[in-house]
Amino acid sequence: MExxxxxxxxxxxxxxxxxxxxxxxxxxxxxxxKSIHDDWxxxxxxxxxxxxxxIILRIQEGLRASLKIxxxxxxDDNTLKMPPLRKDVEYVYFTTAYAxxxxxxxxxx
Numbered sequence: 557m558e559x560x561x562x563x564x565x566x567x568x569x570x571x572x573x574x575x576x577x578x579x580x581x582x583x584x585x586x587x588x589x590k591s592i593h594d595d596w597x598x599x600x601x602x603x604x605x606x607x608x609x610x611i612i613l614r615i616q617e618g619l620r621a622s623l624k625i626x627x628x629x630x631x632d633d634n635t636l637k638m639p640p641l642r643k644d645v646e647y648v649y650f651t652t653a654y655a656x657x658x659x660x661x662x663x664x665x
Contacts, residue, residue: 561645566634568648569626576619576656586623588616592659615655622648622655 577586593612600608625648629640 559642561640561642562629562636564649565626565629565640565645568645568652569623569630569634572619572623572626572652576652576659577616577623586620588612588619596659615658618651618655622652 573586576589576592578589579587581587596608596612597605625644629637629644631637
């Protein structure tokens with residue numbers, strides 16, 4: 557079975573840059589989309605909002621790490637620098653998918 561590692565990597569990167577980490581904060585660093593952040597904070601219990609702020613920052617760090625890995629293989633225009641190994645693409649894909657599943661499951665008590 558043949559796989560399209562490059563295509564999958566480009567798709568994950570586009571998801572990260574166009575939707576999840578589309579905004580830029582201080583030092584031009586990518587940050588989690590404001591609507592995703594705000595949804596989490598609004599749904600978190602008011603007495604533990606600081607805990608959920610920290611959790612969302614850790615998820616954001618994980619997404620940034622995935623983006624940094626894609627940057628090793630892709631140019632800014634999403635053309636290939638070098639072919640990724642399947643395990644690299646799987647790591648980025650599943651890490652990002654897990655983070656998204658956590659974001660979709662906003663805190664509810």
